[in-house]
Amino acid sequence: MSKLTIALDIMGGDHGPPVILSAAVKAIQNYPDVNFNLCGDEAVISPILSRLTPSARDRVEITHCEQVVEMGEAPTSALRHKKRSSMRRVIELVEQKQADACVSAGNTGALLTLSLYLLKTLSGIDRPALVGMMPTASHHKVVLLDLGANVNCTPDILFQYGVMGSVLAQQLADIERPRVALLNVGEEDIKGNAQVKSADQLFKDAPGINYIGYVEGDDIFTDHADVVVTDGFTGNVALKSSEGLAKLVINEVKRHSQRNFYSRLMAKIAFPLLKSIYNSVNPDQYNGASLIGLRGIVIKSHGNASKDAFYYAIVQAITEARMQVPDKIKTKIETVLLEQL
């Protein structure tokens, strides 16, 4: 097997190149069998080479890019006016088979538009989806999609998301027959809108998918399903609102443990306990949403990712590249579509 190459957009993200570069150095050191192509301002990137051993340096290429896609920039502007940007370059490297996957913490809308324009969707897939891995009670992860790529989803698109999510759970969580569920609201009677009801029928008619029916929002974090499918509006809200609650908990821990001498002491004694709770809900470790359904691997990191969070996104890219996720999705969607003929 030839060495993998991962292309990194060094210029994206809220915290700028230093955080991204620190994460890149960590990945370069930890993955001696992977090559890296760092795209962005050469003057900013090249100093980090001194932090690497000579053999590590040999696995790093720098691609100088004059432009940066801004965080608030309209996707159409990025498409038209930023042809020499680091974000576009990493996707082009994937398109030209010079990289096996790319990672960016930049503007989601622009990344989506550029990826769709340059890489195109796999045949049988109408729209790409943003996918995340969520924590659960039993510590195996749940595939949640769409996290915001597509706010208006037809039943067909929801069905395709289920097929793609199923492949991801197979490849990344090593589950033989992933249980696929549709996200819906609680009560029997007020159950779902027209889209969800039609998608439900599509899944029921697809023997190749292990469809288990509807789940509710709280079931994302239990072990009811391995893949939870919803439209990009609802998925984004589910992701963000659970992250919001996680942050609230973390802040409460801080607040309560600084209240007085006794509580500071308690917090010190219970620090390992509090730390492991924090780790189990900290959204950082689930950073790295995959943009799937494309003819190439694109990983979207949180814009405000820390060094560790961006590192997780790079690891995600390496894993998907090793698993050849787009090929697996292509095969699965062909099988499922053939069954329906």
Place this chain on the structure above:
Amino acid sequence: MSKLTIALDIMGGDHGPPVILSAAVKAIQNYPDVNFNLCGDEAVISPILSRLTPSARDRVEITHCEQVVEMGEAPTSALRHKKRSSMRRVIELVEQKQADACVSAGNTGALLTLSLYLLKTLSGIDRPALVGMMPTASHHKVVLLDLGANVNCTPDILFQYGVMGSVLAQQLADIERPRVALLNVGEEDIKGNAQVKSADQLFKDAPGINYIGYVEGDDIFTDHADVVVTDGFTGNVALKSSEGLAKLVINEVKRHSQRNFYSRLMAKIAFPLLKSIYNSVNPDQYNGASLIGLRGIVIKSHGNASKDAFYYAIVQAITEARMQVPDKIKTKIETVLLEQL
């Protein structure tokens, strides 16, 4: 001011009458200026009278009801075949001005259908909404609606929800000019679906509402807004998925603190700290979703409410009755609609 009367559906909920009755006893004892009408099977209810002082007993009426609306029952079936049910009776008491508010932990769909049929919406309101109060970092609560009454919301309905939520924040959280926001997805460019965009314009055109624009899912738990408006599908998912994460945290605390002798000791020492964190995210204390927009006060408790959770729902009913919430909504909606002429 004459004494308030609160009607309680004793038969609803997953845990059955004993839990509801225990909560009722607590409320009867804690609110000596409130009368209670307990609706359900008299044989089940009357034994609790012995747990009350004679003066408390004088404030309690029992209304025997032969029927029970089942948790999984279709709303249409409840409407047609359960005319002598405890759920219908409590709403009738509100309709007939014999009670100032009612509380049920029964089947949400049936409660919604019966309330709408018996009480009707206020003029200017197309559909009622389920409203909850969510915790935030600064410990004042945020009004979130709709939690699932209405999965398909037109922009007009979203606007009406904003007006109603604004009144609730004024009356229940004592905020003079509540900041009203629309829930939306993250990025500028992929921002929102057609409904949200049209509703945004309606709010911008209404000077009587302190509209602050869009917020994202994690902002529900920060202090960006006092009222967060969304459709019943998304709102239900936001509520349930944040509850799901809260439960995950609570389970992690339990798991980590029982791992070995040392962690059990740590957990014991830090118990007050863990307890107060638990309390700040425990969904029980936010129990009691109001069904607003109707000509009367209906409070929906979680089906699986504990004694304390159902007690909070009763307190919510008393508070809204004292504040005369439906009258305040009526006045506000008239003012806002007049402004638009």
